[in-house]
Amino acid sequence: MPAKILVVDDEPDILDLVELSIASEGFDVIKATTGEEALQQAERDCPHLILLDISMPGMDGFETLEALRENPQTKEIPVILLTARAQISDKLRGISSGAEDYITKPFNPSELIERVKSSLQDSEPSGARVDTLKNWSGEISQLAQHLEAASEIQQALLPKEAPSAPGLDIAGDHQSSLNVSGDFYDFLALENGQWGIAIADIKGKGIPAALLMVMARTALRIAARELKPPHETLKTVNDFLADETEADLFATMVYAVVNPRTRSFAYSNGGHNYPVLARANGKLRYLKQGGPLVGSFPEAQFETETIQLETGDRILLYTDGAADMLNEQGEPFGEERLADIVQTASSMDAQELCSAVRERLKQYNPDPNLEDDMTIVAVHASP
Numbered sequence: 001m002p003a004k005i006l007v008v009d010d011e012p013d014i015l016d017l018v019e020l021s022i023a024s025e026g027f028d029v030i031k032a033t034t035g036e037e038a039l040q041q042a043e044r045d046c047p048h049l050i051l052l053d054i055s056m057p058g059m060d061g062f063e064t065l066e067a068l069r070e071n072p073q074t075k076e077i078p079v080i081l082l083t084a085r086a087q088i089s090d091k092l093r094g095i096s097s098g099a100e101d102y103i104t105k106p107f108n109p110s111e112l113i114e115r116v117k118s119s120l121q122d123s124e125p126s127g128a129r130v131d132t133l134k135n136w137s138g139e140i141s142q143l144a145q146h147l148e149a150a151s152e153i154q155q156a157l158l159p160k161e162a163p164s165a166p167g168l169d170i171a172g173d174h175q176s177s178l179n180v181s182g183d184f185y186d187f188l189a190l191e192n193g194q195w196g197i198a199i200a201d202i203k204g205k206g207i208p209a210a211l212l213m214v215m216a217r218t219a220l221r222i223a224a225r226e227l228k229p230p231h232e233t234l235k236t237v238n239d240f241l242a243d244e245t246e247a248d249l250f251a252t253m254v255y256a257v258v259n260p261r262t263r264s265f266a267y268s269n270g271g272h273n274y275p276v277l278a279r280a281n282g283k284l285r286y287l288k289q290g291g292p293l294v295g296s297f298p299e300a301q302f303e304t305e306t307i308q309l310e311t312g313d314r315i316l317l318y319t320d321g322a323a324d325m326l327n328e329q330g331e332p333f334g335e336e337r338l339a340d341i342v343q344t345a346s347s348m349d350a351q352e353l354c355s356a357v358r359e360r361l362k363q364y365n366p367d368p369n370l371e372d373d374m375t376i377v378a379v380h381a382s383p
Contacts, residue, residue, distance in 0.1 A: 003120050004028045004045060008038040008064070009053040009082060013218040014105065016157055018051060018082070020214045021109035022116055035059030039067055042074045049119055054083035054094070062097060069098045078119045082107070106219070108244050109211045157217065159187045162350070163195045165260035168309075169380040170197065171350035173358055175321075176373050182209030183319050183373035184217055188224050193260055196224045196233075199377050200253040200294075201272065201319040216241060216251050216294070230255045230268035231302035234294060238270065238302070241295030250295035254287075254317055263381055265315065266306040270294040273320055273335070278342040280312025280381075286335075287315070309381040314353060316342045321374035322357065327364050337364075350378040 005027050007018045012033075019029045030045055032038040036059055042050060050068070054061030061081060068074045078100040094102055100119045103112060162171045172185045182203065188196035198220055202209045216237060223236035233255050241250065254275060256267035267275070269290030277285050291302035309315075318338060325333045341360055345353045357376050 002026050002028050003048040004030065005116065006030045006032060006038065006041055006045065006047040006050045008032045008035070008050065008056075008061075010034065010056045011053070013221050014053070014082070017109065017214045017218045018112065020157075021112050021211060024210065025113055025117075027116070035061070035064035035067070038064055039071075039074075042068060042077060043071065046073070047077060049100075049116060050077055050079045051082055051116075052079050052099075054081055062093060065094070065097045065099060080115060080119055106240060106244060109215065157214065158184065163187050163189070165193070165195060165258075167263060167382060168195075168258060168260045169350040169382045170195070170258075170378070171354045172199075172375070172377040173354040174373070174375045175358075182213055183321065183375040184213050185317075185375050185377050186217060186220070188221060190224065190257065191227060195258050195260070197256045197258060197317070197377060197379070198253065199272070199317045199319065199375060200251050201321075201373070201375070202251045203249060212241075212245065212249055212251065215244065216253070220253075220255065224255075229304045230257055230266055231290070231304040234268045234270045234291065234302045235300070238291075238294045238300050239298055242298040242300075245295060250293045252319075253294045254290070258379065263309040264306055265309055265379070266304055268302045268304045270302060273318055273323055275315055275317040276335070276339045276342045277307065278314045278316075278339070278345070280310055280346065282343060282346075284339055284343055286339075309379075311381050311383050312346060313381045314342050314345060314348075314350075315379040316353065316357070317377040317379075318357070319373060319375045321372035322361060322376060324372060325361055325365050325374070333361060333364050348380070349382065350380040353378040353380065 005022055007015060007029060009015050010033050015031055023029050030041055030047060032041050035056055052061045052064060065079055080101040080103060081094045081099045082103050082105060084105045101115050103115060158174055183201050186198045190196055200216055202213045219237045219240045223233045252272035253270045254267060254272045256265055258265050267287055271293035274286035274288050277287055289303050289305035292300050323333060323335050323338060341357055345356060354376055
């Protein structure tokens with residue numbers, strides 16, 4: 001029976017990252033956003049471990065921990081504190097209050113998993129520990145379950161609906177090549193009616209790519225709240241990933257901020273496939289301004305370009321799974337074919353453009369088992 005873990009944090013993005021990280025290892029995850037809710041769930045569900053944020057409104061983590069230790073039903077549950085606080089005094093207070101361990105945010109998912117496993121193992125009675133060699137025959141089916149759990153969580157992180165913005169029509173589409181994908185797209189509601197639009201391709205597939213995807217998405221969402229130009233937002237994401245991951249783990253990403261009122265489209269391209277801009281008059285251009293791969297170089301710099309959209313203009317953002325899709329002869333679909341679809345889609349809205357691209361790709365390669373993830377986002381300046 002998988003261990004049950006209660007995660008307590010008032011930041012939805014942190015909850016998503018923690019949930020995907022530990023659910024991918026086969027643990028059951030329960031979530032709470034306040035100390036009061038955590039106390040109720042701990043008493044009701046009796047989790048094997050609690051991951052507890054310190055800085056929360058109302059009852060903070062320290063108060064929650066003290067209340068857990070005073071309750072006979074919950075006093076033995078191990079607790080790992082999650083917090084952005086790094087002061088020695090805070091760590092000492094947490095440990096002295098009965099915390100098992102202490103992890104400073106932002107954290108690396110692999111480190112979190114190791115700490116979780118260590119705490120769970122330390123909390124088990126010695127007679128209950130099972131020799132891993134006896135369980136080798138079940139590892140393949142367990143891995144499949146982990147992939148399925150991670151896939152469900154990851155799919156839940158994709159936008160549920162497109163932005164509603166007068167004068168602009170926006171849509172996205174995603175197909176995964178495996179249970180767990182390395183692509184993602186996101187729509188972020190910003191101040192003054194503006195929208196952030198992101199598309200990214202993570203190196204690799206499976207659970208490692210999924211974890212890096214959630215790290216990149218979380219870092220992007222946090223950085224976007226600062227309302228800085230796209231190149232500064234990409235720089236923040238780049239520096240975080242470069243510090244927290246190995247050099248061979250990186251992403252390509254385009255981040256744009258679109259203003260429906262002025263129809264400005266400011267973007268920065270971090271080593272990603274060039275988005276296609278088709279003007280209403282039929283002219284084409286590729287959006288190349290930006291910088292290198294995101295997460296490989298801590299010293300990387302990025303640039304922003306701002307485009308003024310006019311009625312009828314269309315932009316297609318896509319990952320290499322679309323451009324590199326092969327037909328039966330081994331020939332890639334190519335960026336020219338994608339650009340041709342955008343150029344001839346003058347009567348289509350954003351959702352229709354996404355559907356047209358998907359249909360053309362399906363005609364080019366009818367095999368439902370994709371070799372690579374495929375993600376597209378369309379922006380249309382509507383009347």
